[in-house]
Amino acid sequence: MKINAVSFAAGLLFAVGLALAGMGQPSTVVGFLDFFGNWNPSLALLMMAGIPVAMIAHRLSLRRPAPVFADQFPAPSTRIDAPLLAGAAIFGVGWGLAGICPGPALLALAAGLKNGVLLVVGMIAGILLFNLYDRRSPTRQRDETGDQSGLQPHSGV
């Protein structure tokens, strides 16, 4: 299916982009977060290069009723709430600790690196922990990826 082909291509590009930008090196990431020490601007440069390209795609998508191969674009959301900020803060601590976020963790896992395995294991545990917590007191219904679990049919595939 075309959606799967695009997904595959996007995944491949994602990995290559991460690796070329130095995101496969936790020291590079921690270097970026080390504002008061030896600052490594690599991550900032990555954002400055990547965001405009993604922005162009977003602007182009506004002209379409739907994506090329799927039913709907992700719905925008504006409410800045406590779960968002708390979650971002917690994520930031973990990120600053090991210099690895989800994408690079998967990259490192696929590359066969021990820290990749460890981080993904921890990540899965963290996600499952959250799922337990969320079951008791749901924080929200919608995922930024566009999924609206339980609310409406999914797009894609």
Place this chain on the structure above:
Amino acid sequence: MGLSAALLLYFNGRVAGMSGLLAGLLRPVKGDIAWRLWFLGGLAIGAVAMMLLRPSSFESSLVRSSGAVVLAGVLVGFGTRLGNGCTSGHGLCGIARLSKRSIAATMTFIAAGALTVVAVRQIFGGVV
């Protein structure tokens, strides 16, 4: 990376957010699984290719104990679910869409990360 996000958005209507992508596999919804696996497949092949062609991509001087890495993972996993995204979802895609939520989230996790780096250095002497 911008191109990756662009393709996923324009053609598939998906945000290239890795935390959401992974979480969607752990609480799978029928019909919403294949594209994630295909993305991870491409990512895996890319990773292997880069490891073979440019192994320096993975050389890092950061030393962390296994316990610290696992703990970091738990915080990343929990935090990205609570906050509904990570550096790719909020930082790249969200900002590209000028999402206020994503801008706020990105500023927050960068600040938290920066403070953590300082804390690790000052409290633990850089060794955890």
